[in-house]
Amino acid sequence: MTITSTPAWAALESHRQSVGKSHLKDLFASDPNRVESLSLTFDGILYDFSKQRMTSETLGLLASLAREARVSESTERMFAGERINISEGRSVLHVALRRSAGPFPGSQFDVMPEVIETRRRMAEFAERLRSGKCLGHKGMPIRDVVNIGIGGSDLGPKMMGQALRSLSHPALGVHYISNLDAAQLAPLLQTLDPRTTLFIVVSKTFTTQETMFNANTAREWLRANLGDELVSENHFAAVSSKPERAVEFGVSKDLVFPIWDWVGGRYSLWSAVGLALMVAIGPHAFDEMLRGAERMDEHFRTTPFERNLPVVMALIGIWNTNFLGATTNSVLPYNESLKYFPSFLQQLEMESNGKSVSIGGEALDYATSPIVWGELGNNGQHAFFQLLHQGGRLVPCDFIAAVRSDFPLPKHQEALLSNCFAQSAALAFGRNESEVRASLEKESLSPKEIADLLPHRVFAGNQPSSTMLLSSLNPGSLGSLVALYEHKVFVQGAVWGINSFDQWGVELGKAVANRILPAVYEPELAKMLDASTQGLLNFSRKHLK
């Protein structure tokens, strides 16, 4: 039975006929307790979803849907270490990475000894770096650390490093290099001293094309600058599940940190993939981040659906996507330090749930992951918010802010927050024709001018949003926040009946790129390619030299 043929789905379909068409203005007017019943707090986080186009009844029906989809059972199977990523035959145990103690998931299959040992080794290395005791060329202390990784080996630590930059080590530079474009790596190298630079190469297989290109170029740069005296082991660390390949590349065995097949790249921030982050913020803050995530894990595992943050957030997304027909979800942080958060969520959500076959391989006839997009909210107001307010498209928005500023200046934070709250209110409640008319009449315009302007100045409102407020950006609250979104994605995958943990969709492009690359150099080889690729290659060859 697919989820769309359950009684709960049918109940939601008919419920949509009524509440789905109500205006948020009326929903607020008709229920004075609306905000209390449609908001949750947890661990310094307020999640206000009262401006979603739903009622408590909707939430109850959605919770029934989650029960019919057996979400709790799926959750328990994940925590029990079952191989729920069946297309790859793997367990899904990123929750182990933030546990304080074992055995976990069980005494038969206990991953905690290696998790805790790795954490210890990471902390030891990070402290050595932070205290200037990690030595580069001829005994000079390392001053810059460059993380080379892409996708999950980049976005998580980079996002969190930016979010916690107020805690960054004052004297160590930590940099992130991901893509093939030399315009990322080359300008960075110009600013670095090869004698005091260490690269962390992060790749599960140690074969990722982008990462190996950049790692090889980094090694060439060291060789070119340090010559025969280069001791490669002093300038590289690695995170990989293939340690022998890292050693062969030139990394000291002591500086290869493991990653396991039960951690997906986009869930790996908490593992050794977070090493560069730990170097920046220190092992203590890193540990606080793990504790925040662990608290969210417990909340997720033990709280009834209607008060369970990840479950509620997931169900709101399903309501918007599958019942109200939204195709996108906009993420709008009102905090400069969260500027990479939309990109991080793009991967987490779209790579996990951008699928159109069920876990059992049947084609789905309902929508899955929306397109996640967004920008810093305050900037967005002066850019694309026009479309949110008057574009006529349904775009559910997630507003995210931290109350306390991480870099305070007088009065800025109060004004920033007032903008954040104002936008969600304006989107929800709008401004109708009679309100606009009243305001235009005050501007002493002629009746004709008023009539002409009126339709352009009406705001339909009823654009749904949630607001997530953190008391401040600190390792614990951010750990909680990211774990919250991870579990949200898990719940949605469980309801949609898909495998959130594989990513076969990334394979074809890699295979095609491997066919095209030799044809860049060898025009004869292009003849086997499609006509468009041939044309693009012809144009390129003309301009490459």
Next chain:
Amino acid sequence: MTITSTPAWAALESHRQSVGKSHLKDLFASDPNRVESLSLTFDGILYDFSKQRMTSETLGLLASLAREARVSESTERMFAGERINISEGRSVLHVALRRSAGPFPGSQFDVMPEVIETRRRMAEFAERLRSGKCLGHKGMPIRDVVNIGIGGSDLGPKMMGQALRSLSHPALGVHYISNLDAAQLAPLLQTLDPRTTLFIVVSKTFTTQETMFNANTAREWLRANLGDELVSENHFAAVSSKPERAVEFGVSKDLVFPIWDWVGGRYSLWSAVGLALMVAIGPHAFDEMLRGAERMDEHFRTTPFERNLPVVMALIGIWNTNFLGATTNSVLPYNESLKYFPSFLQQLEMESNGKSVSIGGEALDYATSPIVWGELGNNGQHAFFQLLHQGGRLVPCDFIAAVRSDFPLPKHQEALLSNCFAQSAALAFGRNESEVRASLEKESLSPKEIADLLPHRVFAGNQPSSTMLLSSLNPGSLGSLVALYEHKVFVQGAVWGINSFDQWGVELGKAVANRILPAVYEPELAKMLDASTQGLLNFSRKHLK
């Protein structure tokens, strides 16, 4: 008559029944000349749209639609300086900003004398800064320039400055500050020397909340550091249509540069709003950028629709949005230096055409601007491309790359381009069941394993995209590229019958923010606000102190 009731619209509707359902694989197989007929070149740019779900016939029908929408007449009215932004009673003359000579738009109403005089003053000031002759505190030369502006006063120069960073002045720092969050300005101030820093305050009205907050904080910082000896005029320049307000703020009259009501913020890169960019790249390169844009203007104005880049690009967007039902458009630059280009386009497209009433004020019953989103393409491959390949959603993509690298390293560029071309090919052509089966059989799997994996490894393909290749990132090609997108937006607005040049949708949020801000400080005032805002304010007050 609305556009949907024209014969051309009806013809496209019925045409969609056939070609809209064809697979790109078949479209390529059935026409060996497809790439020639569905690609254009102009001024070092190749625009290949052969992987859009259309044929030459589609293009012909779309061109008819543009004729029925009287796009040429609209274009001529814009170039003639008519007040086509009727809701604000303004002409739309950003094209004047890149003209080499006047009179323009006509001898009666000629804006060129002030345009050329402003260009001259900008160049003179930029050269003074670049040669170290612009003096800050006690005769020390200015070394850092901070542009304070938001939206159109930030995104354009910042995007272009990044795109042309290989040309940046080696000894002058140019920085961009936009939003209210002190976490943007405060960390920057920590790195600057107040004695040698100059701020350019960019605001048409000189009242923009974010910009004035940041400008005031900058002035306080100068005062706090330089004390009574501060000469404000040595540390500020301004771009505004209200010069008296800038002078009152403390800017020397000689350093206030004008902006005019016939230039919209999102089209203002070419005006004095681009001053910080000119400081970075120099007046000569800035001028080359204007020449590139002017060449595109001429191409746009004089080329038949079927070979006219902006028109074709606009019509493809209309085909995807209004006939194939796409709700978004993904912009995927394969170039680190173009990393702000998606954000720039978000404003340009969504603020211009995110409207749901016609220019005459009638409610529209068809879609207008899609949601524009995107990231650096190579990073996206390892993040959200899963959804593009297998998510089952129609997402038209714009791939953008420059053939020659602006920061070359051996072999990187060839690999980068091969990835760019591979992704669009994989999206278009996919990999069907029998191809997957053949490939799995080579992996020596059991029949059951093959059957289980097969559906997860099929790629439906038929995801449409265009690829835009520039020979290199240079001022001319980038000027052309931006002008191309500006005119694309214009053509779409003309076909949709909307005013692309107002932005009433940004007003309500500002008004609401002004009501909320005092209530942050004064709980009594919150009682007049909606219940959700009250709750958010209560939580905030607890954590603000």
